[in-house]
Amino acid sequence: MNPLVSICIPTYNGEAFLKEALNSIKLQTYNNIEVVVSDDASHDNTLNILERFKSEVDFSVNIYHHLPKGIGANWNNCIEHSNGEYIKFLFQDDVLETSCIKEQVDFLRVNKLKAVCSKRLIINEFSEPVDSGGWYSFNYDLQKNIDFNDYFFFKKKHLKYSSSIMHNLFGEPDTFLYDKSIFNELGVFNENYKQILDLEFSYRLLEKYTIGIQNKRLLKFRLHSNQATAINNGKTLPERKEFICYVGAKYFFYLSKSAKKMYFLEKIPVLQKWGKLKVWMGFK
Template sequence: MNSLPLVSICIPTFNGGKYLQETLNSIQEQTYSNIEVIVSDDKSMDKTLDIIEKFKPQSKFPVFLYHHKPKGIGANWNNCIKKANGEFIKFLFQDDVMEENCIEEMISIYDENPAVGLIASKRSFIIEQNAVGENTNNWIKKYEDLQSGLTQKKNNVLILDKLVFKRNDFRKPPFNKIGEPSAVLFRKDIVNKIGYFRTDLRQILDYEFWYRILKQQPILIINKPLVKFRIHQDQTTNENNKRHINDYNIYDKILFKEYLNLLGEEDKLRLKHKYSLVSKIIRKLKFLFNVKMKVK
């Protein structure tokens, strides 16, 4: 009987054949042994399914492939979690790669800090030739260190707690202070407390989920890259931009409804002015008064 907790590596796929084999190889090379792979596929039309089927007999661990009716990326992520058998969820996207010690180090940190809600790590970058250029260089410069100035360190681990919400720079880019899904690991049963990923969101659904965890429990960031995040022209962020999909216009409303009491005073005042019913009534009355005075 294996004394190590089972970790479910969750891979939501859609037409991921170009980089998927490299992703799977990084799982095969993990130093942590008690794992399973959960693939939830949104009707891929390329070689994704063939790659998965060929990988199954070669793997040292169970590989489960589930065919999912496309209902958005959040629904596919949630399907991965629902199908997982493990105590822990480790997302890995179809174009990203784990360092060989990724899961072992994350589980080790969890063993030392059982009260935390999520473990993440720094990440390095794989830049495909079609993404080389000034835009990518500027993006990396801006988003390479998501926790810059935000954390207290202990034994090379960065600690985030609810005080993060009160910081003056919390509402300043980068809005995601934790990392992409490939960079995190969390207990499956956390969804019983905070719910699943929101299916009405496309761009901010990952860190909206992380922040729900952070409201309940601290988050730890291992201060070294344990995953490689691939930058290329076909990644979801670029596709969303091409289709003018933008969740950021409702981010403030989410903060107002779910996090208002945790925010700093400046953010509280700004959001109350923007969304509270009392503020809206006062602004309406002022407008009517000004109109009346002009008529006179």
Template sequence: MKTDNRPLVSICIPTYNGESYLEECLDSALAQTYSQLEIVISDDASSDNTLAIINDYKSKNDIPIHIFNHQPNGIGANWNNCVKHANGVYIKFLFQDDILERDCVEKLMHVMLSDTNIAMVYAKRDFIYEKETPQLLEFKNVYGALHNYWFNLNISEGVLEGKDYLADKSFLNAPKNKIGEPTSVLIDKACFDKVGYFNEELKQALDCEFWSRLMPFYKIGFVDAYLSSFRLHSAQASAVNKSEKINETEVLYKTYYNTLLPYLHKECRQKLQKRFHPLLSRLVKLKAKFT
């Protein structure tokens, strides 16, 4: 029998009261064509049947499923707990509501292994609707093909320098996250040692803030295929955060100003300097006052 010597990939699934869609999620993880896998689950004290479902799957499958109980402290803490318990060389996030195509890990890993300095590889993602509404269709139209929002970059299958993303004229433009949610991304676990973990103080923008931290140091890969599906429904965390009007743009911009300014396009630098440079921001406010 031929031995599979490819690197181990940890499919990390942070859970909390996820019984509604968890079986579909786990089925998609276990059906991957890439065989060197483990599943790492960090559960935030679920009170429904989440753990019972996971334990049932664990007893019936050969792929290792590791379950870790976690004291709830926000979604970022749960994501980070998954990463810290992962044994894999690479991290593939999968959220409890979402699903992966069978060849998702296989195709992402093909690009990841093509260059030794790639931090992450991302792909297009589709959407699953609880009920198709005009609002959801509008969301898909706006946030569907995120990679098309880059101004200077021609994003096609392959690898680019992370600095090229930072230098793009549209870096600060909406949508702020032009990479995608963690379900659509494969990450080299070693990167966490260099740039740190997800910012647990953020509630909505912690993924795109983390992507930006990788960009000065690493290359970024892209697969031009729909390899995952992101579920949109009323109970989903993103919908809840939006309804509560969480806006972390100011926090993101301040972070970019403090850490990424030299890498950014001239227009982006000027925008942040006007906003946060002590003297320039005062002059801008003074000008606005008298005009």
């Protein structure tokens, strides 16, 4: 029998796009699923949409009311209440391709891995493909520096492909399918981080396991003005220094030269001042 997959949906005032996200679950070719919702006290029509969805499907849909404590706490509450062998996040803005769960479950089982992620298609608030713009140019293909065909087995040594510690080489949590056992073994998402908690978890996962990457766009990732990605774009995140120093120390010998430089500049701030002084004095 196919293993149970828990589709975890952390919600907060998601009425704008939630119906489309939920409809993509109905269309999945993989049938052994449950839906676990953790709602952070939504005050729009989110809960009504979820209750109607629950009445329309023949699989388990459990809705848990959660006291808001940040996005990490909401994600982790989903995991805590899940019963599946595998965890599949779906954010309220995004859309699963019809074969997403089946293809990812098959990939994990065939290759005996604990986690797999896929590429994704970028869409806008009208569900139209995005194919231009600054964010798109930098983030559309997160693995563009890696040459591979159908799939890639990403190990620590492949961190050399990234020029920046802050660059996410994998993707958002809902591009992943996780074996639930890894959360028991490695811990859940770090709730102290506000924005890069998914990247921190991927680095933590990479410490022990290979991450599979599928060269197929199995998720539609929605870019719009009200999401955290857009709101935080360009901001200096409070966890940035801590995160760079953590990754730099743990994976130093695997990093590219530019990523190592980033680590040293954060670890030893005086180097940043010296670099500015050299520019001011006319030295390269």
